[in-house]
Amino acid sequence: MARSADAKIRPNKKIEKTAVGDDNVKEDISKSTSAPVSAPTQTTITEEKLVLPGDIVGTTEEYKAGDGTYTISSDIHSILTGNVVIDQKRRTIAVKPGTGVPPIVSKGDIVVGNVINVRESIALIEINAIKGYGERAILNPGIAAVHISNVMDDYVKDLSQQFAPQDVVKAKVIDMSNMRLTTAGNELGVMSADCSNCGIGMVAEKDKLKCPECGRTENRKISSDYGTGII
Numbered sequence: 001m002a003r004s005a006d007a008k009i010r011p012n013k014k015i016e017k018t019a020v021g022d023d024n025v026k027e028d029i030s031k032s033t034s035a036p037v038s039a040p041t042q043t044t045i046t047e048e049k050l051v052l053p054g055d056i057v058g059t060t061e062e063y064k065a066g067d068g069t070y071t072i073s074s075d076i077h078s079i080l081t082g083n084v085v086i087d088q089k090r091r092t093i094a095v096k097p098g099t100g101v102p103p104i105v106s107k108g109d110i111v112v113g114n115v116i117n118v119r120e121s122i123a124l125i126e127i128n129a130i131k132g133y134g135e136r137a138i139l140n141p142g143i144a145a146v147h148i149s150n151v152m153d154d155y156v157k158d159l160s161q162q163f164a165p166q167d168v169v170k171a172k173v174i175d176m177s178n179m180r181l182t183t184a185g186n187e188l189g190v191m192s193a194d195c196s197n198c199g200i201g202m203v204a205e206k207d208k209l210k211c212p213e214c215g216r217t218e219n220r221k222i223s224s225d226y227g228t229g230i231i
Ligand SMILES: [Zn+2]
Pocket: 195, 196, 197, 198, 199, 200, 211, 212, 213, 214, 215, 216
């Protein structure tokens, strides 16, 4: 799931910014040793990142396991998809369902992912994001395939001339049972790609990609949004 570490677009990595009003929250209250400094009179609750079932949200050395969690040895895990809620006064950590329930990929969605493998007739894409859901994690990410017949409207002879591993690709889901995608259409296709020679991000130049470093050109099925980061 985390293989996209080298990619330009990393939608899954930035989901922890959903805290509500944490400007007013003193997160470090609990760490102020055992000295009985005037204890906060109000319950200090912070709402944190989105987690999935099984994710570790804390340890029993730090917190008591609250609602929506279970404990294995000293690790506190989430039993559901939701947001971590930390009560610093009660020293509990819980997971609340609701606000952060992640989107589910479905037919017709525009998705973005990384090419992980290019075979003779299919390119495998690891889905990272769904258009319209920002950078929120997806509930059912996974591997989808673009068949050579769905790359573009024109006939494609050699799939390795259209995609390369690590490319970030925007595609449309056309079949959920086999997780098939299409990149036919102007706005669909490769969104960013690195030079296979020196690993530098290439720039679109007419219908090719060109490396600003070594000048190498490579062919791709390029999205009209190439280089913009726009899903
Ligand atoms: Zn290069």
